Amino acid sequence: MPLTVGLVVTVVTYLAASGVQASADARDGQVLGPEPVTVTIDLEHSRFVPDHLTVRAGTVVSFVVVNHDPIHHEFVLGDDEVHLAHEHGDDLVHPPVPGEVSTGPNETGMTFYVFDEPGTVEFACHLPGHVAYGMVGEVEVVP
Ligand SMILES: [Cu+2]
Secondary structure (H helix, E strand, C coil), rough: CCHHHHHHHHHHHHHHHHHHHHHHHHHCCCCEECCCEEEEEEEECCCCCCCEEECCCCCCEEEEEEEECCCCCEEEEEEHHHHHHHCCCCCCCCCCCCCCCEEEEEEEEEEEEEEEECCCEEEEECCCCCHHHEEEEEEECCC
């Protein structure tokens, strides 16, 4: 009997998890590009909204980064090398490098990025503690 109860709990948990996944996919399911697009990323309660995008390879994406929080954040997008360079989060201001922008409290910043190859490109806020809190996201680049 305890085995049956365990199985039921597992199935219910699995269904609940897939339900969440399905609705997230539906919300984020739109594939952007290949024509240039503008995407607004809201920074709310130290989260990226949305935190997942899908774009076609070759798409130029302009990111409008709107910080709704009363603290600094940054939006740094790129490969592992880029994220390692910013790991310590000691830049409050970023020079205009594609894919990188800093936003002060309630500020809006803008940057752009060319997603030239299929794969996954991560973005993050590397200010101290923010990645650990969950300030990460990803762009899935499809052919
Ligand atoms: Cu942050």
